[in-house]
Amino acid sequence: MDRINYIINELKCIADNPKKAMDDYKKATGKGAVGIMPLYCPEEIVHAAGYLPMGIWGGHRKISKSRAYLPPFACSIMQTVMEMQLDSVYDDLAAVIFSVPCDTLKCLSQKWKGTSPVIVFTHPQNRVIEASNAFLVEEFKILKARLEEILDTKISDESITESIRIYNENRQVMREFTQVAAKYPHIINAVTRHSVIKARFFMEKSSHTALVKELLAEIRQLDPKPWTGKKVILTGIMAEPNEMLDILNEFDMAVVADDLAQESRQFRVDVPDDDDPLYRLAKWWQDFYGCALATDVKKYRGEMLINMVKEQQADGVIVCMMKFCDPEEFDYPIYYDQFQQEGIRSISIEIDQESQAFEQIKTRLQSFSELL
């Protein structure tokens, strides 16, 4: 149990202090870090350059300076990202990579207030045709060339292929982790689960994989205990800040699976096999599913969530609705209807990174838990 606690603590420290993780990486490797804006950037290309891809997911802080640049109806995560740009938090990054799968990200990609150079690429949204892969390969070629220029290095196909291998291994281990976490909620509570997953945004992936593998091996030696609390599934962009997850722990709600953009959506699908590594990365986007930011006229997300509930025998779904995230807000009425038809209970809570008061969420989650 000591080793388990040690690894969890190690990952929690990294998740809670990305700056230190980045500085340690720089010290150890002599190389720097590249910022990765949400969502779905081919981090493997950065990894292949030997740089640390650092996830940029905002933070729990008060908004003041960014008010001058964003109206109040920009989403909560971009408000805090903007605030942190203005506080020079990201200026140690060698570059920042933006994808633009929503209107807010298109705008934000054009107004970076930090000092790092910005690289933008666009995901194709007509994902059913082969031509979309060809388009994305060209976008990735430009992204790679710009990175090579900024980082003054060459990124070979072989190194990208190796990075894809490392990332796919991490994805697989993370999928295992979520399964194990569902079986051992006594050990992996909601906050711990989030920290283990979040740490992967600030670590070289093979180191993260090694730690999580060891953690899984240690946990599997223990007998799972029966869980008397409730089992829930989270869906949305992210489930932060930790104060919100603390409430789940308080009311004995175990997260048995998630459909969060910051969590399982990152490792739900592996990068497929093929010869050309950039084509493989492009094809990943075509194979990807169940996210509000990836156009799907069949709207499979609701069915996917229903299947997750059944497989995990979950008691309900908590919709972590990012404040002012319209892609997520458009998905909600569709899957909510499907939940109703299936008799699946759900609750929508607002994710506001700026929030300092959690009493309302606490009351709502408490009644939800009692209802389940």
Next chain:
Amino acid sequence: MADINAMKAKELLAHYQVTLDEEARQAKKEGRLVCWSASVAPPELCVAMDIAMVYPETHAAGIGARKGALDMIAVAERKGYSLDTCSYARVNLGYMELLKQQALTGETPEVLANSPAAKVPLPDLVITCNNICNTLLKWYENLAKELNIPCIIIDVPFNHTMPIPHYAKDYIAEQFKYAITQLEEICGRPFDYDRFYEVQQQTQRSVSAWKRVASLASHKPSPLNAFDLFNYMALIVCARSRDYSEITFNKFAEELEENLANGVYAFKGNEKNRITWEGIAVWPHLSHTFKSLKSLDTIMTGSAYPGLWNLEYTPGDWHSMAEAYTRIYINTCLDNKVDVLLDVINSAKSDGVVYHQNRSCKLMSLLNVETADKIQKETGLPYTNFDGDQTDPRNFAPAQFDTRVQALAETMTARQ
């Protein structure tokens, strides 16, 4: 039979709007296909297959202007749509929900019966294009899912770097071809390429007539009040692949040109200041915004919004058509967006700029600070902004608008 030749442009505008809705209803009645379309999606493909087109954004704007938006919005909000989402979408999804109920039960819901909304039929397919926002992808996904009908997507990737790369045009052109295979399957007959070419040519004539009208606002004093473009826009959206728009715009241009020749101007002799309006109109308060500016002898002569439909391309050339649909200024990087707006401001001989912080439209609001800053540096022109919404009447405060434009008018006058 209406005598088209005898009608004034304003009458033609009203006549053709009614005609288009009637045609759509008739098509539905006769079992022909009806398509709901995003406003800047290419209609050429569907029109070539004789599909009746309905435009939810225009329809929603009309409902908003007739003060019927809140009833539709309430229906959408009961379905779970957040009040933070686009109000065009909420109005339309509310309207769709009522039509669906009507179709399922055979009874017209009271709120629909009492709505001032123009009556349009449910679609058999939808077509969307994200050149003016990705919201149109989400909205149309939902229409297709709710009605279990096909959705044609023309995805025009955000142009973060200009000029538009060849590979982006390749991708868009491939989607036109894919859309044709979808249409062939939906219609159960081969695509009519000859008709398609004719429709492309018609579209170019309509666009050219539209540009002819808009260019008249460059005269000082102006024979055209650009608020009229907001009204006439209905036809460049809904009928650009038909001759209805060409006929109406040419008639309007002739009237304006005649006025210009006779020294008759939009504001008579009272044109004191000229502004460019950046953003969508505030449809439920269109009259207030117009009158407020007019009371200050301030005329709108520039707006980049109607220019979204300057879709010039070479018929028969896939790449050229792809470029026309993707180069929409809000689908491009900030520098290009600013360049387009600068052109509008300069050709409108503007004395100032008004930026609409539109609660419904993130893409047309979240870069306003940077856009205004760059334009101000380039032109030295004063500007203001106001909080509004294209169709949700609750998000606009007349007093704030009045105060802001008064201050702008004072600054503009002081500079003269």
